[in-house]
Amino acid sequence: MxxxxxxxxxxxxxxxxxxxxxxxxxxxxxxxxxxxxxxxxxxxxxxxxxxxxxxxxxxxxxxxxxxxxxxxLRVDDITGSQIPSATDELDAIVAHTAAATDVILETCETLDKVASALDGPLAEQLQNATTHIYEACGFQDITGQRITKVVATLQAIEARVMQMVNAFGGPRPAVLMAPVAVPLDAAALLNGPQLPSQAMDQSDIDRLLGSFD
Amino acid sequence: MSIDKSMNVLIVDDYKTMLRIIRNLLKQIDFNNVDEATDGGEALAKLRAGNFGLVISDWNMAPMTGLQLLQEVRADAKLKHMPFIMITAESKVENVVTAKQAGVSNYIVKPFNAETLREKIEKVLVHA
Structure with a gap:
């Protein structure tokens, strides 16, 4: 000894x-x-x-x-209700914005029909306005992807908390988060929207594509 | 060189809202024959069964991603010359390089505007 x-x-x-x-x-x-x-x-x-x-x-x-x-810390509260509640709230945001966007698009489509029945500058003005609304409605896709990233982060935190509890002799969690079976190289290319300060814009991408020619 | 705007265009995105937006923007520039798919697998089946002149696809979809769809299209003897535009929020250099190496015709980063969409479509169809 x-x-x-x-x-x-x-x-x-x-x-x-x-x-x-x-x-x-x-x-x-x-x-x-x-x-x-x-x-x-x-x-x-x-x-x-x-x-x-x-x-x-x-x-x-x-x-x-x-x-x-x-x-x-009352970890059961975190894993049992707080994180699931937060992810439910985020899912609800996605659902509400999707529903609102659908209404906006439907209204826009009606305006497009009106524009096609008109002639001259008014028709052009109306169609330009609907074009801008269509472009802006793309926010729903981008925010949806960002929220999906946040939900994934919350789920990762939940899994880590459960693992820590388990390591210190707490109750064994019923389900541990299993890593998604995506090949590493493919997964590395699925990052979703970047923060504006870190993202390439369209002109950067055009330059990069042009460098292949 | 004039562009045949009566061609069939396939748009692929897992967000129904995005499909609707792209469809409407295409309609405004006189592309009226537009079909939709919500993932790469469904798109590939439609491409093999139909007669399309252009694919506009998102990247981040499951189970088959837009990149996998592009690779399948380029590996298919019947479809390999199909103009293929990727519209995606994936804006990292490695994404653009990977897409280019896989044979993408052009690449649009979300959020995009109608003018960018029109310009890229004209560019790929003129060179097709």
Whole structure:
């Protein structure tokens, strides 16, 4: 036992080995085992090991404190209601904007019909106006894609929280987020809209395409 | 060189609103024979069954993306010369380069305007 405790590095390696051999071990149980070992060794340790053993004790205390803090966070609220509620709200935004956009487009189509029945500058003016409305309605696609990215981020956070709870001996989640089975190179090309400050505009793209000619 | 605006155009997007917008913009520039598909697979089936002169496709769709549709079109002996415009919010350099290498005829980044759409259509159809 003294050989094992020669250094903090040796202790860390041993703990890592134990964790590897027993990945599902409850951290509380590990702490109990450490305490039991310390109890049996209390009359046998050398002075130089005292600080090392104190560090092990502190490690156990840290694990207990972390567990208490996670419990105080009421993680069940986050994963059970807050994140699902936030994603539902975002889905509702997409649905409402889609419905509103449909009404706008329908009205625009009516105006287009009116424009086609007219002649001269009024017809042209009306059609130019509907063109601008059609262009602007593209916002629904862009905002929809941005909201989808936010929902994916929330779901990733939810999965990480559940994994952390699981790692600290909390209730095992019923379903863990599985990574989407998309080939890496294809997935890397599906990023959705970029922030305006980071995006290429149409003239940048035209220049890039032109460089192939 | 004049453009035959009576040709069949296939527009592909998983957002119904976007399909409606593009259809209306095409109508305003006198392309009235427009058909729609909501993903690459449906588009490919329509392209193989129909007689289209132009494809305007989104990229980010499932299960078959616009890029996969483009690759399938270019690999099909009957469709390989089909003018193919990508309209997408994907605006990274690697996206444009990948699309170009896959044989895209032109690339429009969302949000776009009617003038850009008209200009790119004319450009690809003149060179077709």
């Amino acid at each position: 003294h050989d094992i405790l020669k250094s903090a590095g040796g202790l860390a390696a041993s703990l890592a080995q134990i964790r590897k051999r027993y990945p599902d071990a409850d951290p509380e149980m590990v702490a109990e085992v450490v305490h039991a070992v310390l109890d049996t060794m209390q009359h046998d340790v050398l002075e130089k090991h005292v600080s090392l053993l104190a560090a092990v004790q502190a490690l156990g205390d840290t694990i207990s404190a972390a567990k208490a803090e996670i419990a105080a």
